[in-house]
Amino acid sequence: MERAVLTRLQHCAPRRHHHIFAYSKGLGTKDNLAAIHSTIDGKDSIAVFLDLGKAFELAQRSVIISHLATKGITGKLLAWANDYLHHRKARVRFQNTYSDFVVFENGTPQGGILCPFLFNLLIEDLFTIPLSQNTHLFAYANDLQLIATGQARFPNIQQALDLLDNRCKCLGLKINPNKTQGLQIRHTIPNQTLYLNTERIQWVNSHKCLGVIFNERKDSSSQQKCLLERAKSRINVLRHLTCSTIGAGYHGLRSFYIQALRSLIDYSSFSILDLTPAQVNTLETIQNNIRSTKVDTTGEPAPRTWTGFPTNQNMTNHSYKVPHPWTPPLMSTVINSLPKTKAQSSHNDIRRLQETIETKVSDMDVAAYFTDGSVDPHLARAGAAFLINEETHTYRISNCCDFTG
Structure with missing residues (x-):
């Protein structure tokens, strides 16, 4: 009406x-x-x-x-x-x-x-x-x-x-x-x-x-600084979504770029017209960083992630079989960070931490895993793999992070 x-x-x-x-x-x-x-x-x-x-x-x-x-x-x-x-x-x-x-x-x-x-x-x-x-x-x-x-x-x-x-x-x-x-x-x-x-x-x-x-100067220096700060924070998100073997696909990254980054630059187009050549070169550097980030990616989305696993979310994986709806969860996971990095922890530190975990959950069927995330020294990608019921499971974790589970 x-x-x-x-x-x-x-x-x-x-x-x-x-x-x-x-x-x-x-x-x-x-x-x-x-x-x-x-x-x-x-x-x-x-x-x-x-x-x-x-x-x-x-x-x-x-x-x-x-x-x-x-x-x-x-x-x-x-x-x-x-x-x-x-x-x-x-x-x-x-x-x-x-x-x-x-x-x-x-x-x-x-x-x-x-x-x-x-x-x-x-x-x-x-x-x-x-x-x-x-x-x-x-x-x-x-x-x-x-x-x-x-x-x-x-x-x-x-x-x-x-x-x-x-x-x-x-x-x-x-x-x-x-x-x-x-x-x-x-x-x-x-x-x-x-x-x-x-x-x-x-x-x-x-x-x-x-x-x-x-x-008051009628220049775009203030808007340029604000634009750089906002763009850099969003580029960091784009980089965390990018990986050459696992992560968001090209189409997903392109959608994120158009909606989160390109729209930001287009909205400030009137201010960009007043920029000096040196200031324009700074923005051009950001565009080049975005371009190199989007190129270093796969064409397929990530298979399975730690976020989707506790909810029994089915993700794309060629070796993954869809369970029946009545099938109970394979396991529940709890991910905690180490007090300090694994490289800085001694063998006794890790043993004491393991004993603490086993003491808290001694009446449950629990297994503790310590991993440095298998960090690739060149690409800084991280992941973890283990066996459950003779089935291999691989998961991606945050880049360059140490976890215990």
């Missing part, structure tokens, strides 16, 4: 403002970032990043219905939208116990199909504010960016802040001053103060907006 109403509302209501990027078909955070970059490119600018606190909960029903009527929504469709927002009830269930109903008169029902559309309708009212020349407002959900350029940027942006704060109060919205920050880009004018209502706005040297860092 909500989807049918949404389709009708979208047909009747005209297109929203082009500076609203959230919950819009074909638009997203990258479009919002592109608009910010194009606005401040090569200009002395002031950017104020604002956050609407509890915006979805504080939106007034009467204001939303009034805007729907302004858009030309009338009759039963407008009445249905009014009933949809009026006298909403909710309660909490915890361990089969229900709380009392709470009635909500304000806000849009989060999780509903109509919620994004109605919220954007409310945010669109902010774009009717008459802003000064070279002053721009952008919105992505409850994140607002107010940017002013030119010589009169300080009085213009202060005037825009006053108008924006007053309009938000009329709509039932509240700007969170603790999350509002100001940033001077390119040319910094000292001893200047901006106010939101009566509270002073904090000046910062850099600000992270929608996952991208903007700094």
